[in-house]
Amino acid sequence: MTATTTVATRPGAGLAPSAVAVALRTIRKFVRTPQLIVVGTIQGALFLLIFRYVFGGSIGVGGLPYVDFLVPGFVTTTILFAGTGAAAGVAEDVEHGFFDRLRSLPIPRLSVMAGRSLADTALLGFTLAVTTAIGFAVGFRVHTDLAASLAAFGLCVVYGFAFEWMFITMGLVARNAQAAQGLSMIVFPLTFVSSAYVPVATMPSWMRPFAENQPITVMVDAVRCLTQGSRVEALLPHHTAYYVGMSLLWTVALIAAFAPVAIARFSHR
Amino acid sequence: MEHIVEARGLTKSYGTVRALAGLDLVARRGRVAAVLGPNGAGKTTFVRAVATLVQPDGGSLRVAGFDVVRQPAHVRRVIGLAGQSAAVEDAMTGRENLEMVGRLFGLDRAAARAATTAVLDQLQLGADADRLVRTYSGGMRRRLDLGASLVGSPRLLLLDEPTTGLDPRSRIELWDAIRAMVAGGTDVLLTTQYLEEADQLAADIVIIDQGRVIAEGTPSELKSRAGRDVIEVHARDRAALPLVAEALRGLGGEPRVEIATRRVAITVDTGTDRLMDAVRALDSRGIDIEDIALRRPTLDEVFLTLTGKPVDTAEPQDRRRHPAA
Numbered sequence A: 001m002t003a004t005t006t007v008a009t010r011p012g013a014g015l016a017p018s019a020v021a022v023a024l025r026t027i028r029k030f031v032r033t034p035q036l037i038v039v040g041t042i043q044g045a046l047f048l049l050i051f052r053y054v055f056g057g058s059i060g061v062g063g064l065p066y067v068d069f070l071v072p073g074f075v076t077t078t079i080l081f082a083g084t085g086a087a088a089g090v091a092e093d094v095e096h097g098f099f100d101r102l103r104s105l106p107i108p109r110l111s112v113m114a115g116r117s118l119a120d121t122a123l124l125g126f127t128l129a130v131t132t133a134i135g136f137a138v139g140f141r142v143h144t145d146l147a148a149s150l151a152a153f154g155l156c157v158v159y160g161f162a163f164e165w166m167f168i169t170m171g172l173v174a175r176n177a178q179a180a181q182g183l184s185m186i187v188f189p190l191t192f193v194s195s196a197y198v199p200v201a202t203m204p205s206w207m208r209p210f211a212e213n214q215p216i217t218v219m220v221d222a223v224r225c226l227t228q229g230s231r232v233e234a235l236l237p238h239h240t241a242y243y244v245g246m247s248l249l250w251t252v253a254l255i256a257a258f259a260p261v262a263i264a265r266f267s268h269r
Numbered sequence B: 001m002e003h004i005v006e007a008r009g010l011t012k013s014y015g016t017v018r019a020l021a022g023l024d025l026v027a028r029r030g031r032v033a034a035v036l037g038p039n040g041a042g043k044t045t046f047v048r049a050v051a052t053l054v055q056p057d058g059g060s061l062r063v064a065g066f067d068v069v070r071q072p073a074h075v076r077r078v079i080g081l082a083g084q085s086a087a088v089e090d091a092m093t094g095r096e097n098l099e100m101v102g103r104l105f106g107l108d109r110a111a112a113r114a115a116t117t118a119v120l121d122q123l124q125l126g127a128d129a130d131r132l133v134r135t136y137s138g139g140m141r142r143r144l145d146l147g148a149s150l151v152g153s154p155r156l157l158l159l160d161e162p163t164t165g166l167d168p169r170s171r172i173e174l175w176d177a178i179r180a181m182v183a184g185g186t187d188v189l190l191t192t193q194y195l196e197e198a199d200q201l202a203a204d205i206v207i208i209d210q211g212r213v214i215a216e217g218t219p220s221e222l223k224s225r226a227g228r229d230v231i232e233v234h235a236r237d238r239a240a241l242p243l244v245a246e247a248l249r250g251l252g253g254e255p256r257v258e259i260a261t262r263r264v265a266i267t268v269d270t271g272t273d274r275l276m277d278a279v280r281a282l283d284s285r286g287i288d289i290e291d292i293a294l295r296r297p298t299l300d301e302v303f304l305t306l307t308g309k310p311v312d313t314a315e316p317q318d319r320r321r322h323p324a325a
């Protein structure tokens, strides 16, 4: 152990290398815990099947097959379901002292949060792809072109990145995996009072103003428009561009609201 | 010469709990310092303050000459932290864990790899380096955690209860690893609840309780104040306890009787000689005993001798474990 005596101070890693190191660890953890992947996939598939075949019969959507209506909503809201896992993961890192070690290192504090959010977004991309594939398997079809569909998928990943900051914040505040999971579940009602699974028009009139304008609805409708084109636009009060624009505004708002809180919370001592 | 750690009147409160209540503590260069104290004494809070994870409310704290409040970035370049829970990633191998931390310390890939191999060998984890940490025993995890704080070759190593929860053999292995590091020139500040551990590893011991220093000195200074050894007699019959106490009186300190466990303990200076005396005294009075033993004083006994009062074992409601800020 000669190194111990000779090295006086260490410079520490810069923003990018430390973010990569942190991200790599999150991804390895996911890849090497196959239970997580298998259970997550089965769970997603089951819910999609239930919505598709159990509720599907009783929900009519203005000439649109329910599966084409549902899958964009289902894929988009997968972000929120996957997010509870991210919140729990962050809380676990607090609980088990992993963040303590990272915070004692000579690295920019932002890098830990950046690495975490990027890695979780990448993992979410995987989950979204699996969910989309299951959607296709149960009869979902795109009625626009490839570019628009890819844009829809990309949009979902961007939403995921934005929501990630909210879930990281929840994990940091809860500091306990179970509490974080509980806390993050408060977003679920938001997914039901949205256009994700049923048209907003079928909801009671007092609920509609909220349901129509809340971010999930806007995000889901953007994805729906991009994959179904005029068939869906005909059912909605606005055009595709409106939903895409609004959903991007919401993602910016989410990041602006939660990223500073998460970083401050992480750096707080 | 400036000290590696220098705390003056350090305070930190959590609500009404004073975790640090004006702590004065100096750890000298080139020596291992042990902070010894019972649950809730403030050990972890102090280590976290040194590691720049907790902002003190008052007082001053310097690490290698840098102020932890004003120059935290400098402090982080000097320290390596092994916290109270082993912060290693289960889903990575031992080698991957250390390489990751090495990279974060700013080593390039090759240097991180080399430092990792060196540390793994030093901690005798070389053979298990490429197994997932998930499959490690508690002792191996602890050693790996120590390794993680070491790959960056810190000047000061902070170890918060490094051997808590380990079996005796793992504990001794970890002690050996720590000694090897010290021999390599790393300064170490460790906390422990075991007097024996402080005695084994440290050149200086600081005993704290309720956020304050209650005694400090070298192990031999403290032992000469607290008594070297304890003779403990386990009586066969509860009724014999006063007789046992009577027989032991005069061999050392005041006999302490514990009725529930039928034991009488007495602190003595020259253990083996006094043990013979004790056996003779009991024998001559014809007292029946279960067994008699010579052992090191526990932290409780040191407390009792140094402060005249036992460790406050009643834990207030809010004294749970707190993982992080």
Ligand SMILES: Nc1ncnc2c1ncn2[C@@H]1O[C@H](COP(=O)(O)OP(=O)(O)OP(=O)(O)O)[C@@H](O)[C@H]1O
Binding pocket: B014, B017, B018, B019, B037, B038, B039, B040, B041, B042, B043, B044, B045, B046, B084, B193, B318, B319, B320, B322, B324, B325
């Ligand atoms: N984050 C926190 N929030 C509230 N109280 C805290 C926090 N951290 C520590 N405390 C309180 O401060 C006191 C000192 O705690 P600390 O963890 O420093 O003790 P310790 O000596 O490390 O104990 P142990 O041997 O159990 O690890 C305790 O009463 C504890 O409840």
Ligand SMILES: [Mg+2]
Binding pocket: B043, B044, B045, B084, B160, B161
């Ligand atoms: Mg502690």
